[in-house]
Amino acid sequence: MSGCIKAVCFYMVFVMNWCKPAVSFSVVDSLPGFTAPLPFKLETGYTEVDDLEFFYYFIESERSPAEDPLLLWLTGGLAALVFLGFSLK
Secondary structure, three states: OOOHHHHHHHHHHHHHHHHHOOEEEEEEOOOOOOOOOOOOEEEEEEEOOEEEEEEEEEEEEOOOOOOOOOOOOOOOOOOHHHHHHHHHH
């Protein structure tokens, strides 16, 4: 296992120790300007770490959710265009 993968795994275990379950979430069925049903399952919500709440998007794999890897996408900062960065990747 490479050093980078070990670091990410350690970080995930470290963060998961202090994370609480999502405090609120909702299933998104439609997006503005997109009239067709979404071709994927999309959930949004907040999860709490210490006294901070983090907003998340969760998109389930279209192939095999139980077998496909989980991708964690971290974006943020002042005036960050999170959805734009997410949608362009």
